[in-house]
Amino acid sequence: MTLWLTRDDLGAAAHAATGLLLVSPDVSSAVRLEPQDHSLTVQALREAGVGERDRVVVALAEPAGALWAAAAADVASAAADVGPRGRMRLHHALTALKATTLVITPTGAMDFLARLHLEFLLDPLDLGLRNIILTGEIASTRTMGHLAGEFESSVTEVFAGPFTGGALAWRASEEDPLTPLADGVLRVASLTKDDAPDPAAELAELIITPPPGDAVLRTGLVTRLGGTGREHGIPAPAHTVGDHVLVRGVWLALPRIEKALSKIDGVAGWDLAISRQGTLDTATLTVTFSRASLVRNPMWKSRIQQAVHALTPISINVEIAQDVSETPAPGTVNDLRGHHLGRDRALIT
Numbered sequence: 001m002t003l004w005l006t007r008d009d010l011g012a013a014a015h016a017a018t019g020l021l022l023v024s025p026d027v028s029s030a031v032r033l034e035p036q037d038h039s040l041t042v043q044a045l046r047e048a049g050v051g052e053r054d055r056v057v058v059a060l061a062e063p064a065g066a067l068w069a070a071a072a073a074d075v076a077s078a079a080a081d082v083g084p085r086g087r088m089r090l091h092h093a094l095t096a097l098k099a100t101t102l103v104i105t106p107t108g109a110m111d112f113l114a115r116l117h118l119e120f121l122l123d124p125l126d127l128g129l130r131n132i133i134l135t136g137e138i139a140s141t142r143t144m145g146h147l148a149g150e151f152e153s154s155v156t157e158v159f160a161g162p163f164t165g166g167a168l169a170w171r172a173s174e175e176d177p178l179t180p181l182a183d184g185v186l187r188v189a190s191l192t193k194d195d196a197p198d199p200a201a202e203l204a205e206l207i208i209t210p211p212p213g214d215a216v217l218r219t220g221l222v223t224r225l226g227g228t229g230r231e232h233g234i235p236a237p238a239h240t241v242g243d244h245v246l247v248r249g250v251w252l253a254l255p256r257i258e259k260a261l262s263k264i265d266g267v268a269g270w271d272l273a274i275s276r277q278g279t280l281d282t283a284t285l286t287v288t289f290s291r292a293s294l295v296r297n298p299m300w301k302s303r304i305q306q307a308v309h310a311l312t313p314i315s316i317n318v319e320i321a322q323d324v325s326e327t328p329a330p331g332t333v334n335d336l337r338g339h340h341l342g343r344d345r346a347l348i349t
Contacts, residue, residue, distance in 0.1 A: 022063035037166030041071035044167030048156035064165025106139035111279035136249040177233030269329035
């Protein structure tokens with residue numbers, strides 16, 4: 001019998017997982033590192049044009065960063081994992097290491113480019129990058145083409161498994177579907193049942209079948225199937241679904257926000273707004289209190305800020321609603337990017 005698992009299932013089973021485990025920053029998932037995670041990432045680097053003369057810098061959050069750097073060391077002459085934060089630090093690393101390839105998230109690359117132009121007053125061409133590999137996020141429209149023109153580089157997008165960060169599929173342009181790196185590992189499934197999607201379905205969830213094949217992992221990433229011709233590849237994901245939201249390349253657990261806020265007296269409800277007005281995702285948590293005396297209480301706002309800060313490495317702005325509500329209400333998500341479709345798969349149409 002095949003088990004169909006979500007990120008929450010992987011987190012609940014973390015105490016029994018064995019081997020070298022790749023753990024998400026908030027420990028909402030823990031999975032064993034398999035040889036295939038490394039080998040397919042090596043293959044993705046080669047498909048992107050990386051060769052033995054290249055020098056690779058990886059600017060990804062863990063657990064993906066170390067995996068990509070290790071795979072790049074098997075392909076290129078040098079590889080380094082410098083982490084996702086600090087654009088000036090990234091520029092210094094690229095220059096000092098004489099990197100020819102950068103592995104980074106789409107928003108990270110666009111933010112780096114913007115800072116080169118507006119803050120550092122530096123020419124992107126001076127870096128001499130031959131390859132840029134984007135992974136870990138849903139890219140905004142025209143990101144690949146824009147980066148290719150600004151850096152005069154080959155830009156490849158790689159779909160990486162959200163639990164290990166290992167490569168599973170790739171594409172060379174925004175118009176292309178994803179080309180899986182191995183047969184049968186990456187597939188699509190119905191949102192509402194543990195089976196293949198209806199041929200007429202507009203939406204489907206990407207699923208992973210890791211070895212030995214006795215379990216299926218729901219990724220929480222949703223693709224649009226209509227009119228793309230799946231026989232030639234899998235459409236790249238455009239949305240997310242479920243109890244986790246993808247922000248700046250990191251999955252944010254909504255149940256953990258609920259649990260943390262439920263322990264704070266006076267919280268009646270909350271709304272998480274996510275936007276991408278510039279180059280990066282911005283998350284703002286607006287909390288509604290049940291008593292007017294708490295609205296302007298700096299200690300209560302500080303308690304909420306500390307509770308949220310302990311949940312995730314993502315920076316989340318905390319605001320307090322000026323109106324109060326005596327009736328408790330469930331938390332809501334307002335994804336202004338249009339990415340997150342909802343927490344309940346059965347309600348998505």
